[in-house]
Amino acid sequence: MSAHERVRSAAAARGLEIEIRERPQASSLAEAAETLGLQPSDIVKTLVVKRSDDSYLFALVPGGRSISWPKLRAIVGVNKLRLPEADLALAATGYERGTIVPIGSTTDWPVYVDETILGRRVAMGAGSHGYSLFVDADELIRAYDATVADISVPE
Template identity: 55%
Template structure:
């Protein structure tokens, strides 16, 4: 997996990690199943934009979504947005679905939802079908992440 910036980045951080390779997945539940973890341990790395060239990585456990009011209050901003796929790739070096703070082209600040603490989590691995399994507490430390309550339960899917 050398040459994958995400794997190189987590290796350079000095924390223990495992690379989990799997085929395409179509859902969070499918990702958890092929990675052999609980849904809550599949952690989504979401890029949010505060200003034109000011982004944050937000780590949210599976089954939860960003609470925009909580995140705005934490960051002391009135507004923020999610960049489109091209902007997210330009800001991180990774395509959507593969984004991770490890090995990103810019080391944007990281905010981790408090619910990931004390668990082994699975993060995007820089390429489709690749995940990084790490101890959340080690990742939080290596990334200098701010830990806070910044998520809400995912609303139930409607059958409309």
Template identity: 55%
Template sequence: MPTPALAALDATGLPYRVIRHGPVTSLSEAAAVRGVAVPDVVKSIVVRRGPDDHLFVLTPGGRVISWPKLRALLGVSRLSMPDAATAKEVTGYERGTITPFGATTAWPVVADERLRGRTITLGAGEHGLSVAVDADAALASLHATVADVTDPEPTR
């Protein structure tokens, strides 16, 4: 039985490729098992604007949300990230499996502009399951707002 994410992708008619892999513990490991470059591993992050008001932010691997850029884009002064239980409640997915496809609520999507023109991989609703899809087609089907909303991940 397909996950809600795969069923939603099927409903869009977008071509995609399912990638099944075991648990991963890092971004570089996720890229390796998916057979892609680090920027092609997309993180789907749930952000809270207010009570019962969330959105998805899609960021390429190796980059993090720039909170000042995102706040400016959305015209708000405060944003936060919900805890794991709230993220699951508002999306239907556990952290590490979150995707805008098939979420329990079709929250707005903001995608970093660096995703354009790539084949990206996204979580598909289960641990160890992802999909590869054309970013431009996926962003269009999600009616995503595409903008510069990330910064390079800080080096440790």
């Protein structure tokens, strides 16, 4: 099953409407937003984060912001979190870095969403390079019973 088929199947199973579109390469967040007709903050990064017990979680953070490690650790209730090496991220999700999305991940890790994306249609990874997935953020949060919190800081 291709990455797109996996994403589409997982979205359908959760009653989540998505759109996958091919997108040109971009050299910056601003350029990517412009090519998609969006604001930079409408492009959401899905970061896979490793816990010390070798389990993972997804942190969804809008463009122009980055994870606040102290805030995320406090919300998750742990002392240590880190970004895993590329091979561990692939093993944990089935997706390469730059394409990671919670939808269709090989394991349904818990999802933590920065509160700033509420109420918007956002673009995110689509499971394979050169594509963006569009989804209503509130519907994604509902479908994955995500934890919504202040987990980011401006870049």
